[in-house]
């Protein structure tokens with residue numbers, strides 16, 4: 001039980017879609033005019049709106065954020081290596097035999113497209129200061145793998161990574177940046193004093209309209225760029241790569257990745273409310289921060305001089321001294337209750353007991369069974385096998401530590417202050 005805190009009648013979600021009315025109007029219009037396939041006004045308008053909002057020249061609406069990242073990765077491979085996906089003669093994907101630097105603490109959709117193309121992700125450890133890729137670990141990785149030409153970077157929970165540093169490092173070493181801004185639409189950062197939006201920070205950029213994102217189409221995603229040639233390539237590849245011929249003529253491998261005009265109607269209506277959603281999420285973050293002042297925890301951190309998040313998810317991390325014992329297997333977790341201490345597992349259980357939804361931090365990719373063979377680089381170099389039975393001290397693994405001690409809090413923008421107060425109370429009780 002939630003230590004005598006009354007459960008909610010209606011579940012408080014981690015982050016659920018918020019519809020306003022315009023979504024239905026645009027979908028209705030599409031159906032009434034019979035524009036229900038992958039062309040139509042909703043797609044055109046959504047692309048214009050997002051390109052304007054983010055400050056890029058071109059936007060291509062796709063079926064998911066993952067497909068947008070896939071297209072971005074393929075373009076990066078074409079530019080870096082002049083390779084395309086092979087067709088069964090043993091050539092494999094466009095990244096076959098190539099290594100790619102990737103964010104480590106993220107959703108696996110950030111890195112899977114590298115593997116779709118036959119590449120090998122090399123995971124770069126996380127920054128304590130913003131829970132994103134650590135520029136120092138990236139520099140270490142470049143020393144170890146100077147041949148790498150592509151980097152895929154995500155902005156965790158709506159906090160932009162330290163792109164000023166990352167872009168500088170990548171420019172110096174001729175590395176192309178694929179930006180996964182799936183969680184960060186509306187967030188921005190400063191590069192050489194200039195404000196730049198997430199989704200415009202890489203050479204190839206992707207956002208998501210998944211149901212839990214700050215703006216949703218129920219699903220969907222978008223590829224963003226300043227290059228008309230790249231945008232046109234993605235328009236072609238995402239609609240089965242037809243050549244200009246009277247019949248279906250194919251010289252390149254195609255995909256069925258375009259967004260439907262129905263989904264675009266939902267996203268178009270929802271996009272009208274992005275600033276309102278961000279303001280609500282920011283208020284939730286600040287209310288948690290205030291409520292937790294007395295606790296040995298900190299909220300997911302960022303440097304307000306460098307970035308302004310979209311506050312998509314509020315998350316917290318328990319101070320080491322207040323961290324109870326917790327053991328996590330591949331699928332289950334156990335913890336010990338101890339006075340004055342708690343664990344993410346206990347807090348998530350208690351949140352769930354009052355009918356609210358929290359979530360563990362993204363389990364870092366280098367800890368995933370799928371990627372256990374892949375290199376993982378920390379600020380000290382190789383992050384694998386970095387302890388020694390005969391020498392005291394451990395190698396730094398920031399991502400693992402944040403995963404151990406952190407958790408995502410219910411961050412739904414429809415949550416009332418009263419509901420949030422109850423969640424804060426339940427969490428405070430865990431430390432008693």
Ligand SMILES: Cc1ncc(COP(=O)(O)O)c(C=O)c1O
Pocket residue numbers: 063064065066067106107109110154155180182183207208209210219220221
């Ligand atoms: C960081 C990150 N990358 C990629 C994705 C994939 O987006 P989609 O679900 O639209 O394919 C998501 C969310 O789902 C995400 O959180």
